[in-house]
Amino acid sequence: MGRREYYDDPAAPPANSLVPAATVFVQDDAGRVLLVQRSDNGLWALPGGGMEIGETLSGAAEREVLEETGYRVRVVDVVGIYSDPKHVIAYDDGEVRQQFAVSFRAELLGGSLGTSGETPRTGWFDKSEIADLAMHDSSRLRVRHGMSRSSQPYLG
Structure with a gap:
């Protein structure tokens, strides 16, 4: 399923959905950041995805990293909360989500670099x-916030 992201765009369709989601900022011992290339739009991003019924948001974050990259991680902190109503994501099926994601910082526990149907390329950068x-731009912002190691999470 393809998707298109809009930010502060008067041509953006109105949101009709809100789904809690998580993204994960994780670095290796060399300070490189784990990123995935998304199959739905070809862009690079932090690993992550939607929360499922019966799990916590931090559990969803850890699950998504494993599914998308092959790495096991443990959430240790919050980088930020991203809920700007001017940021919407339009999917081919007609769903238009208002962005609502918590970006977590996680530590690497183990595993090996892999890919998935949602992430044909992954890597450390x-x-x-x-x-x-x-x-x-929204992904770049989260990476920048993760690298800043601020003592306070971003609230936006």
């Missing part, structure tokens, strides 16, 4: 490499 990746 240093700050200079991230600057050159095709990435939506």
Whole structure:
């Protein structure tokens, strides 16, 4: 299923859905950030996805990282809360989600780099490499917030 993201765009369709989601900022010992390339839009992003009934949001974050990358992680902190109603994601099936995601910081526990149907490419990237990746502004913001290691989470 394809998707298109809009931010503060008067041409954006109105939201008709709100789904709790999580993204995960995780770094390796060299300080590189784990990123995935999304199959639905080809852009790079932090691993993550929607919360399912019966799980916590932090549990969803850990599950999504494992499913999308092959790595086991443990959530340790909150990077930020992203709920700006001007940010919507339109899907081919007519769903238009208002963005609502919590971005977590996690520590790497183990596993090995893999891919999934949602993430045909995954990898570890240093700050200079991230600057050159095709990435939506909202993903770039979350990476920047994760790298800043602020003592207070972003609230927006």
